[in-house]
Amino acid sequence: MKPVVNMERLRSLLNGINAFGRLETGGFNRIGFSDADMAVRDWFAAEMRADGLTVTRDGANSVFGRYGAADAPSIMAGSHLDTVANGGAFDGALGVAVALECVRAMKDAGIRPAFPIEIVATSEEEGRFGGMLGSQAIAGLVTRDWLDHAADADGVTLKDAMRAGGLDPDAVLASARKPGSVKAFLELHIEQGPVLEREGTAIGLPEGATGIVNLQVRLRGTANHSGTTPMDMRADAFAGLAEIAVAIPQLISESGSDIARITIGKVELAPNHPHTIPGDAVFSVIIRDAAEEVMRGLQAAFGETCARVSGKHGLAFAIEEKSFIPPVAFDRELAALLHEEAGSLGLAARPMISGAGHDAQTMMTLCPSAMIFVPSRHGISHAPEEHTDWHDIEKGATLMLAALMRLSAG
Amino acid sequence: MKPVVNMERLRSLLNGINAFGRLETGGFNRIGFSDADMAVRDWFAAEMRADGLTVTRDGANSVFGRYGAADAPSIMAGSHLDTVANGGAFDGALGVAVALECVRAMKDAGIRPAFPIEIVATSEEEGRFGGMLGSQAIAGLVTRDWLDHAADADGVTLKDAMRAGGLDPDAVLASARKPGSVKAFLELHIEQGPVLEREGTAIGLPEGATGIVNLQVRLRGTANHSGTTPMDMRADAFAGLAEIAVAIPQLISESGSDIARITIGKVELAPNHPHTIPGDAVFSVIIRDAAEEVMRGLQAAFGETCARVSGKHGLAFAIEEKSFIPPVAFDRELAALLHEEAGSLGLAARPMISGAGHDAQTMMTLCPSAMIFVPSRHGISHAPEEHTDWHDIEKGATLMLAALMRLSAG
Numbered sequence: 167m168k169p170v171v172n173m174e175r176l177r178s179l180l181n182g183i184n185a186f187g188r189l190e191t192g193g194f195n196r197i198g199f200s201d202a203d204m205a206v207r208d209w210f211a212a213e214m215r216a217d218g219l220t221v222t223r224d225g226a227n228s229v230f231g232r233y234g235a236a237d238a239p240s241i242m243a244g245s246h247l248d249t250v251a252n253g254g255a256f257d258g259a260l261g262v263a264v265a266l267e268c269v270r271a272m273k274d275a276g277i278r279p280a281f282p283i284e285i286v287a288t289s290e291e292e293g294r295f296g297g298m299l300g301s302q303a304i305a306g307l308v309t310r311d312w313l314d315h316a317a318d319a320d321g322v323t324l325k326d327a328m329r330a331g332g333l334d335p336d337a338v339l340a341s342a343r344k345p346g347s348v349k350a351f352l353e354l355h356i357e358q359g360p361v362l363e364r365e366g367t368a369i370g371l372p373e374g375a376t377g378i379v380n381l382q383v384r385l386r387g388t389a390n391h392s393g394t395t396p397m398d399m400r401a402d403a404f405a406g407l408a409e410i411a412v413a414i415p416q417l418i419s420e421s422g423s424d425i426a427r428i429t430i431g432k433v434e435l436a437p438n439h440p441h442t443i444p445g446d447a448v449f450s451v452i453i454r455d456a457a458e459e460v461m462r463g464l465q466a467a468f469g470e471t472c473a474r475v476s477g478k479h480g481l482a483f484a485i486e487e488k489s490f491i492p493p494v495a496f497d498r499e500l501a502a503l504l505h506e507e508a509g510s511l512g513l514a515a516r517p518m519i520s521g522a523g524h525d526a527q528t529m530m531t532l533c534p535s536a537m538i539f540v541p542s543r544h545g546i547s548h549a550p551e552e553h554t555d556w557h558d559i560e561k562g563a564t565l566m567l568a569a570l571m572r573l574s575a576g
Numbered sequence: 577m578k579p580v581v582n583m584e585r586l587r588s589l590l591n592g593i594n595a596f597g598r599l600e601t602g603g604f605n606r607i608g609f610s611d612a613d614m615a616v617r618d619w620f621a622a623e624m625r626a627d628g629l630t631v632t633r634d635g636a637n638s639v640f641g642r643y644g645a646a647d648a649p650s651i652m653a654g655s656h657l658d659t660v661a662n663g664g665a666f667d668g669a670l671g672v673a674v675a676l677e678c679v680r681a682m683k684d685a686g687i688r689p690a691f692p693i694e695i696v697a698t699s700e701e702e703g704r705f706g707g708m709l710g711s712q713a714i715a716g717l718v719t720r721d722w723l724d725h726a727a728d729a730d731g732v733t734l735k736d737a738m739r740a741g742g743l744d745p746d747a748v749l750a751s752a753r754k755p756g757s758v759k760a761f762l763e764l765h766i767e768q769g770p771v772l773e774r775e776g777t778a779i780g781l782p783e784g785a786t787g788i789v790n791l792q793v794r795l796r797g798t799a800n801h802s803g804t805t806p807m808d809m810r811a812d813a814f815a816g817l818a819e820i821a822v823a824i825p826q827l828i829s830e831s832g833s834d835i836a837r838i839t840i841g842k843v844e845l846a847p848n849h850p851h852t853i854p855g856d857a858v859f860s861v862i863i864r865d866a867a868e869e870v871m872r873g874l875q876a877a878f879g880e881t882c883a884r885v886s887g888k889h890g891l892a893f894a895i896e897e898k899s900f901i902p903p904v905a906f907d908r909e910l911a912a913l914l915h916e917e918a919g920s921l922g923l924a925a926r927p928m929i930s931g932a933g934h935d936a937q938t939m940m941t942l943c944p945s946a947m948i949f950v951p952s953r954h955g956i957s958h959a960p961e962e963h964t965d966w967h968d969i970e971k972g973a974t975l976m977l978a979a980l981m982r983l984s985a986g
Contacts, residue, residue, distance in 0.1 A: 391931065394955065405821060405824075425806070440860035454802070
């Protein structure tokens with residue numbers, strides 16, 4: 167008997183997850199180690215136990231459900247159950263639900279895999295504490311120093327948040343899986359961008375995830391009266407910022423790539439008063455690309471643009487590199503397997519690069535990993551309006567099932 | 577005996593005024609109807625009484641000191657005693673002190689003018705309540721409706737602020753001077769801009785004051801993930817704003833004049849998060865020129881730029897005109913008289929346009945009015961660093977004295 171995903175059951179499972187942290191906005195708040203995040207894990211663990219899976223938790227509070235032999239290396243599949251504040255119904259939760267539905271479908275079909283399938287619901291992927299705690303703990307990447315100092319934007323420490331949930335923070339460091347104990351990791355996730363929807367393609371198969379340079383730039387001019395200061399005697403920090411911002415498309419065409427992205431998302435002017443020429447502009451610059459040398463090239467070209475424009479406008483400037491996350495390439499063989507299976511199923515799939523960060527990036531340091539993307543309506547994510555068409559989800563889940571069948575067959 | 581300004585006495589008078597509202601920043605806070613503003617007027621009135629002047633107050637709490645005949649039309653001279661919060665030592669106070677010093681010098685020289693000189697320290701020029709209350713009351717421009725509804729940025733009503741100072745708000749409406757009762761108004765003020773300092777000219781003689789169009793613009797795009805949204809699928813409200821901002825120099829060169837000024841001083845992005853493409857940008861645009869048709873031309877050209885850029889970036893836009901203040905021309909004969917006197921005194925003076933608002937603009941509706949500007953160090957005003965060199969003040973005060981001598985001679 168050939169296993170088939172049961173869409174009604176999958177939908178019901180996703181609804182069960184999203185009974186936790188539901189907001190009046192239509193969105194969800196299950197930020198890492200919140201009450202809703204703690205509660206959804208208890209509920210999900212109980213669901214998997216009812217399915218007869220062997221359920222465990224690690225020190226970071228990631229929840230696992232094992233289907234198959236206890237001693238063989240596993241095929242791991244899943245995603246995260248935490249959300250951003252006022253996030254959507256699909257980011258993370260869909261990947262967890264699809265993984266469990268695939269195991270349920272195999273169980274229904276009487277399939278006992280040669281290699282066990284391990285469902286995972288990772289903890290704290292959204293970075294409340296500045297990392298991807300769950301997958302970093304599994305991959306053995308959490309350091310004592312980071313664990314001791316991680317805090318959220320409100321100053322709540324990771325350790326206090328874990329203790330408030332009845333967890334022992336030190337157990338995070340003992341949660342690393344042994345190399346070889348996981349054969350592969352697969353994660354289905356919403357694209358969180360508009361590409362698949364615009365193209366009418368149901369499935370994206372990421373070849374990798376972009377790296378991220380996070381810069382903070384400060385331009386310093388002179389705050390002066392907007393009426394008494396002639397245009398040619400100004401040192402207008404916002405005029406400088408604007409000229410830097412409009413140079414971005416040319417920067418990308420000269421030093422970037424088709425998938426390079428530069429975003430100015432946050433701007434703070436001072437004094438920020440209508441009748442005063444801005445004396446200070448502090449702004450964020452996020453540079454992304456799939457190749458580290460392209461990222462560094464864009465960063466250098468951006469710095470040259472800042473210097474040129476600041477000189478022209480009589481501004482002082484300072485660029486601080488807040489963080490640099492290198493790009494990650496997913497496993498080629500796993501991606502090829504997914505392409506093959508999509509082809510066999512008659513599903514249109516396209517290679518792409520993930521612009522967002524995912525657990526699968528972290529898992530690549532432990533085992534071959536790959537992802538399946540499904541379309542996001544209007545490209546919207548991290549918002550109540552986040553949505554994916556259920557026909558597209560069915561295609562993605564069917565591909566996940568086929569891949570798990572093949573990988574676990576031994 | 578020829579009257580001469582006594583710079584020691586002038587300096588001491590300015591220091592006396594600035595004993596009120598002094599802050600630890602080195603700045604001053606005498607916002608309209610504050611305790612410091614009420615107290616400085618009592619002190620200044622007592623000074624003028626000690627000089628033998630006839631001291632009165634009107635319903636808006638402007639203070640007057642009359643030197644000369646009680647029944648003849650007066651030559652009025654002065655400025656305001658209120659400051660912005662954390663303002664400087666010279667804005668307003670210097671013009672009041674210079675006017676009184678000129679009368680003191682005339683008195684010392686035994687000069688009894690044919691037309692009385694009336695020193696004025698106007699109230700609430702800095703617009704805490706959105707107008708220039710003191711000079712508007714004198715000129716009969718305050719309406720019942722405005723008086724009943726004026727409130728400051730914290731929601732304190734003008735009426736409550738006046739009552740707290742023991743004043744009767746309704747008396748404001750009875751403070752209008754009769755047409756013909758004031759022959760001329762002269763105001764010495766700091767330039768509040770960098771032009772005189774850069775040119776090394778001690779005296780500016782404004783031909784008028786620029787008008788002000790105050791616009792609020794909203795650009796609406798789509799807030800989306802900075803990593804997953806390709807550059808060519810964005811509706812980035814900040815990218816649109818930046819492109820509008822860099823078009824300003826060309827707008828001015830095509831539709832403006834040498835003294836046209838366009839300033840974007842306040843910018844608010846939403847969600848204003850580094851990793852999110854700005855979905856909304858709300859910003860202020862202040863357009864100034866000395867000619868109303870130029871202002872309207874710039875406003876129209878700015879609107880066309882917003883439309884063109886919004887179309888290109890897929891943004892919706894809305895422009896709200898918050899206020900329109902037409903430009904004012906000062907009295908030509910009075911300005912010519914000031915140029916003549918400056919020439920006789922061997923003082924370099926240049927015509928200019930005031931970019932800031934002043935009581936003299938309002939007074940133009942009652943009587944011929946003109947101004948004398950003295951340089952502002954680095955063009956700075958409305959800040960503790962505000963400063964004017966005392967040698968320059970001496971030149972300005974000497975010119976004011978000469979002009980008052982001539983106008984009051986009959």
